[in-house]
Amino acid sequence: MSLGGELTRAFDLRPKRSWRGVKSNLMTVLMAAAVGLIAIPLVLVMVSVFSKGGAILFHDFPSFLTADIPPVRKAGPGMGPAVIGTLIITGTATLIAVPLGVLGAIFLNEYGGASKFARLVRFMAMVMTGVPSIVMGLFIYVVWTMHFHLQAFGGALALACLMLPIVINASEQMLRLVPNSLREASFALGATKARTVLTVVLPAAGSGIVSGSLLAVARAAGETAPLLFTIGAARTINTALFTDENTALSARIFENAKEAVVNAQDRGWGAALALVLLAFSLTVIARVVTAYATKVRK
Amino acid sequence: MSDATPATDRPRLDLRGQRAHGDQAFRYLAIGAAALVLLVLGLIAITMTQRAIPVLRTMGLDFFTSTTWSEHDERFGALPFIWGTIYTATIAVVLSVPVSLGVALFITQVAPSWLKKPLIYLVDLLAVVPSVVFGLWGVLMLAPHLGRSFLSAGIILAIMITPIITSLAREVIETTAQADKEAAFALGATRWEMIRAAVFPHARSGLVGAVMLGLGRAMGETIAAALVIGSSAQIALSPLSSGDSMPAVIANQWAEAGATQKSALIALAVTLFVMTIIVNLIASAIVRRSMIRSRGVGG
Amino acid sequence: MATEQPMTESKSSSTTGGKLATTAPVPAPRPSMIEGLMSAPVVFTVEALDVFYGAYKAVRGVELAIRKNQITAFIGPSGCGKTTVLRCLNRMNDLIPGARVSGKVLYHGIDLYGPDVSATEVRRRIGMVFQKPNPFPKSIYDNVAYGPRINGIRDKAKLDEIVEKSLRSAALWDEVKDRLKHSALGMSGGQQQRLCIARTIAVEPEVVLMDEPCSALDPIATARVEDLMRELKQHFTIVIVTHNMQQAARVSDFTAFFTAELDTAGQRFGQLVEFDVTARIFSNPKEQRTENYITGRFG
Numbered sequence: 063m064s065l066g067g068e069l070t071r072a073f074d075l076r077p078k079r080s081w082r083g084v085k086s087n088l089m090t091v092l093m094a095a096a097v098g099l100i101a102i103p104l105v106l107v108m109v110s111v112f113s114k115g116g117a118i119l120f121h122d123f124p125s126f127l128t129a130d131i132p133p134v135r136k137a138g139p140g141m142g143p144a145v146i147g148t149l150i151i152t153g154t155a156t157l158i159a160v161p162l163g164v165l166g167a168i169f170l171n172e173y174g175g176a177s178k179f180a181r182l183v184r185f186m187a188m189v190m191t192g193v194p195s196i197v198m199g200l201f202i203y204v205v206w207t208m209h210f211h212l213q214a215f216g217g218a219l220a221l222a223c224l225m226l227p228i229v230i231n232a233s234e235q236m237l238r239l240v241p242n243s244l245r246e247a248s249f250a251l252g253a254t255k256a257r258t259v260l261t262v263v264l265p266a267a268g269s270g271i272v273s274g275s276l277l278a279v280a281r282a283a284g285e286t287a288p289l290l291f292t293i294g295a296a297r298t299i300n301t302a303l304f305t306d307e308n309t310a311l312s313a314r315i316f317e318n319a320k321e322a323v324v325n326a327q328d329r330g331w332g333a334a335l336a337l338v339l340l341a342f343s344l345t346v347i348a349r350v351v352t353a354y355a356t357k358v359r360k
Numbered sequence: 361m362s363d364a365t366p367a368t369d370r371p372r373l374d375l376r377g378q379r380a381h382g383d384q385a386f387r388y389l390a391i392g393a394a395a396l397v398l399l400v401l402g403l404i405a406i407t408m409t410q411r412a413i414p415v416l417r418t419m420g421l422d423f424f425t426s427t428t429w430s431e432h433d434e435r436f437g438a439l440p441f442i443w444g445t446i447y448t449a450t451i452a453v454v455l456s457v458p459v460s461l462g463v464a465l466f467i468t469q470v471a472p473s474w475l476k477k478p479l480i481y482l483v484d485l486l487a488v489v490p491s492v493v494f495g496l497w498g499v500l501m502l503a504p505h506l507g508r509s510f511l512s513a514g515i516i517l518a519i520m521i522t523p524i525i526t527s528l529a530r531e532v533i534e535t536t537a538q539a540d541k542e543a544a545f546a547l548g549a550t551r552w553e554m555i556r557a558a559v560f561p562h563a564r565s566g567l568v569g570a571v572m573l574g575l576g577r578a579m580g581e582t583i584a585a586a587l588v589i590g591s592s593a594q595i596a597l598s599p600l601s602s603g604d605s606m607p608a609v610i611a612n613q614w615a616e617a618g619a620t621q622k623s624a625l626i627a628l629a630v631t632l633f634v635m636t637i638i639v640n641l642i643a644s645a646i647v648r649r650s651m652i653r654s655r656g657v658g659g
Numbered sequence: 660m661a662t663e664q665p666m667t668e669s670k671s672s673s674t675t676g677g678k679l680a681t682t683a684p685v686p687a688p689r690p691s692m693i694e695g696l697m698s699a700p701v702v703f704t705v706e707a708l709d710v711f712y713g714a715y716k717a718v719r720g721v722e723l724a725i726r727k728n729q730i731t732a733f734i735g736p737s738g739c740g741k742t743t744v745l746r747c748l749n750r751m752n753d754l755i756p757g758a759r760v761s762g763k764v765l766y767h768g769i770d771l772y773g774p775d776v777s778a779t780e781v782r783r784r785i786g787m788v789f790q791k792p793n794p795f796p797k798s799i800y801d802n803v804a805y806g807p808r809i810n811g812i813r814d815k816a817k818l819d820e821i822v823e824k825s826l827r828s829a830a831l832w833d834e835v836k837d838r839l840k841h842s843a844l845g846m847s848g849g850q851q852q853r854l855c856i857a858r859t860i861a862v863e864p865e866v867v868l869m870d871e872p873c874s875a876l877d878p879i880a881t882a883r884v885e886d887l888m889r890e891l892k893q894h895f896t897i898v899i900v901t902h903n904m905q906q907a908a909r910v911s912d913f914t915a916f917f918t919a920e921l922d923t924a925g926q927r928f929g930q931l932v933e934f935d936v937t938a939r940i941f942s943n944p945k946e947q948r949t950e951n952y953i954t955g956r957f958g
Contacts, residue, residue: 086550090470096462097479100526103519104486107497165393173390175756183394186401192640193404194580196607197633200626201404204411223400230397243793247855250751251806251862252783256386261805266796284490287582290611312492319496319587327500334493341488373767375784377777 108338115335118328126332131297131314137325141333143299147310148340151214151293152283154303155221159282160275162222163229164264167271170230171237172259184234190227198223199288212294214308220288225278232274236267269355273348280344284337286312311337404633412627415620423627429593429609431617436624438631440593444510444605445632448585449578451514451599456522457571463522464529469555480530487523494520495587508590511599513608516584521574528573532566532650533559566650572643580636582607606632688938696912696936699726702866702896703748708762710743710752710929718743718929721762723915725866730888730897732907732937735917735952740929741900744917745868747771748898749785750778783810786859790871792851794843794858799826799835802843802854806862821861828894829857830887849880856887860895867891869899873906885910904953907937914940916949 077083119126122139129140166183174180202220210216240263248258264271294307295317311333318330415436416423426437467479498516499508506512536559544554590602591612610625617625703725710718718740725731725748733741746752747764750771764771771781794802803822812818822839826832831853835846843854852872859867869888873881888897888910901907907914915934919927933940933949944950 082550082553086552089552089555090466093462093466093470096459097466097482099459100463100486100522101482104482104489106501107489107494110497110501111493162393162396165390166397169390169394173387174394180394183397187397188644189637189641190397190401192576192580192636194582194607194629194632194636196580196582196610197404197408197629200610200629201408204407204626205403226400227397230394241793243789243791244795246751246754246789247793247795247858248805249754250749250782250787250789251809251858252779252781253805253809254380254383254779256383257809259386262795280488284492286490286492287607287611291614312490315492315496316583316587319492319499330496330500334496337490338493341490342485345484345488373769375766375769375771375776375780377780380777380779 111331111334111338114328114331115333115338118332119335126336128299130299131309131329132325134321134326135323137328139329139332141311141314141329141336143296144309144311144314144333145336146299146301147214147293147296147308148283148312148337150301150303151217151289151308151310152221152279154215154218155225155282156275156279158218158222159225159229159278163226163275163278164233164271166226166230167233167237168259168264170234172255172263187227187230190223191231193224194287195220195224195285196287199291202288203291207292210304212292212307213302213304214293214300215303216292217289217308217310218303220292221282221285224285224288225282228278228281229275232278233267233271236270236274237263239270240266269351273351276344276348276351280341280348283340283344284312286316289313290316311340408626408630408633411623412630415623415627423624424631427593427595429624431621434620436621436627438606438624438628440595441604441606441609441628442631443595444589444603445579445607445635447599447603448510448513448517448589448605449575451510452517452521452578453571453575455514455518456525456574459518460522460525460529460570460574461567463526464533465555465559467526468530468533469551469559483523483526486519487527491520491581492583495584498584499587503588507600508588508602509600510589510596510603513585513589513605514599516588517578517581520581520584521578524577525570525574528570528647529563529567532563532570532647535566535651536562563650565646565653569643569645569647569650572639572646576636576639576643579639580607580632582611586611688936688942692938693936696726696729699729701725702727702767703898704763704765705744705747706763706765708744708747708760708764710740710747711757711759711761712755713757715926716928721931723931723934725896725898726913727896728892728894729912730892730899730910731913731915732911733898733900733915733917734902734904734907735929735932736919737902738927738929739917739919741915741917742870743929744931745870745898745900746787748866748868749787750781751787753778783862784864785866785868786862786864788852788855788859788867788869788872791875792848792855794846794851794854796842796844798840799843799846799854800839803858803861806858810862825857825861826854828860828891829853830883830890831857847880849876849883852876852880852884853887856884856891860891864895866896866898869897871900871902874902881906904941908941911937913937916940916944916946916952918948918952 118139126139126141127145128142129138131143132138132140166187170180170184174183199220202216202223206219207216244262244266245258248262253261289310290313293309293313295313296307296309300306300308315330315333315337318326318333321327418434419426419436423436423438424442425439426435427439428435428437429440430436463479463483467476471479494516498512502515503512506515540558540562541554544557549557585605586608589604589608591604591608592602593604593609594601596603606628610628613621614625701724705721705723708718708721709716721744733745735741743752747760748771752758752760760772766781766785769776795805797805800822803825804818807818807821812821823832826835831850834850843851846854852875856867856872873884876884885906888899891897899911913935914937916932917929918932920930922928933944933946935945940949941953944953
């Protein structure tokens with residue numbers, strides 16, 4: 063037994079093979095596999111949507127946008143009513159939910175603070191985000207549609223109810239980020255609270271509120287269940303909010319998915335692509351708004 | 361230099377100011393908007409329960425335990441649908457949690473920094489796709505292979521709740537103190553051993569909360585389930601058999617339902633509402649407590 | 660009407676010159692100088708002022724007089740109530756929940772805390788500059804124009820004129836005249852603070868309160884702001900809180916020395932110890948505590 067041998071063994075720092083190391087690497091592989099598993103459905107769905115939907119959507123883009131919905135068995139694009147419907151209904155819902163939501167957030171952060179009422183509202187807003195969309199749809203059916211019949215506005219109301227707590231939540235967080243020193247500066251110049259909120263706090267939180275609202279709009283555009291009970295199923299373009307039935311991309315996708323006829327299914331894919339493009343664009347715009355605002359601040 | 365006119369040179373120093381009408385009006389507007397939340401929730405509770413009462417009065421507690429659902433006989437038992445909701449949501453969670461956890465761990469512990477952002481975007485992309493598009497894909501591409509069944513519905517639901525659980529899990533995991541991680545490494549732990557020693561104990565309750573929130577979402581999800589679940593009102597144990605869930609039943613039967621059936625469907629909606637609220641409340645409480653605890657200790 | 664400070668010489672024993680440990684020697688006060696200072700009309704009279712946060716009496720028994728077109732400095736160790744008293748002068752303490760005062764703060768004879776007084780009106784006449792520069796995330800122009808716009812001035816030409824005048828008075832015009840539309844956040848700390856001063860004087864208040872305006876600035880910026888103060892006092896009455904007593908000695912005409920004491924119950928409270936012409940306080944203070952602070956024995 064040479065002395066050199068003893069020393070070599072004592073100071074051997076080379077990596078050793080062991081079960082522990084293998085196990086850790088195995089776990090890492092599993093984690094990477096999980097990432098792959100998430101990517102697979104996304105890729106599969108996107109491939110189907112873009113290829114099948116693209117065939118319909120881009121083959122005859124203008125008539126996809128403008129033509130009426132053909133009867134189930136007939137071939138051909140034609141989602142005009144659904145596109146217009148989605149734009150009108152989601153647009154109206156946004157016009158209702160965003161101002162009200164931002165005002166509610168202003169109350170919570172600027173006026174309410176820690177009062178019992180504010181805490182109750184905050185809690186209830188959180189509860190409201192958990193209301194299933196189908197429940198919201200039935201609710202609007204009961205309080206609105208039963209009296210005013212199937213129309214676009216009912217759908218807009220239902221979507222607005224879904225969007226409201228999301229907008230309140232996101233906006234309140236953005237308002238909280240505005241440093242108090244800005245409010246103090248405004249007060250010290252003799253501004254009233256309302257003016258301070260409108261001309262200093264809101265602009266400072268603005269970009270965050272805008273991007274949060276855009277994300278809420280993207281979610282609302284994709285909702286189906288609330289519309290099933292409130293807007294009916296029109297096959298022609300209807301731009302009126304309060305008259306006659308209407309339709310939307312999400313509702314049409316649902317209907318067409320149930321059909322066994324390939325032509326109808328194809329139209330469903332086209333509508334799906336349109337909806338996905340809409341949702342993606344809104345998300346991208348939201349990201350751009352956030353990035354731009356952070357850049358300006360520097 | 362002529363400038364500041366001192367206040368004393370003005371005729372009379374008046375500090376009363378104008379009555380701040382606009383200021384008060386704005387405040388009331390804000391209060392009103394906030395109160396809307398309470399109004400809407402209250403209305404939901406009142407009006408829905410009101411409409412659900414007729415059927416509950418006829419069926420009594422049998423509404424929740426009977427398995428017959430027939431418009432013709434005017435007997436409505438919700439048990440198959442309650443079962444379906446719970447079953448598909450459970451399948452969804454079982455499928456989704458390992459994947460979500462794996463992705464969250466990968467992003468936070470394994471991925472190099474240039475990879476983190478793109479991965480987060482990938483997960484967010486999955487969240488943005490509307491559920492009805494997943495439903496379309498499910499019914500036309502998945503169901504032909506797996507049939508319309510609890511399993512198909514569970515898979516679609518799993519895809520939909522994974523982004524939610526992943527984001528929350530990421531947040532919770534990231535609150536693990538750097539010091540704890542370094543302590544494990546300093547003792548010669550491998551990465552997996554560090555995760556088990558430092559991350560899991562710390563994040564455990566937060567992760568449970570995240571999973572429960574995913575569960576709540578899966579229970580309430582209508583469209584994807586409605587398309588692929590098979591619409592047969594039976595309580596079956598095999599995941600490959602078809603069944604039905606509460607939101608799916610409501611969506612599929614509403615159009616042709618008569619008055620009593622509509623009342624029954626509304627009663628179903630109220631049941632679903634209550635169940636998801638309970639799950640969400642428990643989940644939020646758990647998540648909130650874990651965040652407070654971790655931030656309180658954190659360095 | 661106003662409380663007069665006695666003009667008699669101090670009766671305290673140790674009155675030899677040169678006992679000060681401060682760096683810059685303070686000139687011995689000439690009677691004519693004192694007379695000149697004391698003849699300025701009084702703008703604020705503070706009588707028996709106590710400030711409460713809830714039930715806790717944080718500041719007790721303050722009595723002083725602020726004179727027109729003079730600079731009055733509040734000095735003292737931290738936690739002695741100088742900022743609290745300053746913020747009483749423009750009712751900014753109202754913003755702190757639970758804060759209230761007893762005693763009187765008389766502005767040209769009107770009690771600022773009286774029944775018919777609007778805090779908003781008060782703040783239009785008594786402006787404030789804060790410790791950390793807090794420009795709005797708007798353009799330089801919009802920052803300065805904010806106050807005038809509140810007061811109803813919409814005419815662009817008039818606003819341009821006010822903005823230029825205010826920026827010149829704040830010694831900032833030459834540096835920013837070519838980038839008025841740029842964001843105020845792009846300026847250095849010293850420039851931002853001068854912008855805040857310009858913003859405050861744009862509404863032509865009578866009084867400008869400054870809460871440690873230089874503590875976040877480097878020495879060069881500090882010197883510029885001090886020069887600015889000397890110019891501004893020709894048109895405005897200035898009250899400044901500073902923890903830098905050399906600054907008070909350099910810049911102010913009157914000085915109020917505050918300190919924190921413990922009462923019989925062991926609670927800390929702030930108290931005005933001595934208020935006098937600056938030159939007298941720094942060369943010949945009446946109170947032992949003042950002398951201890953100035954010579955650096957504590958604080």
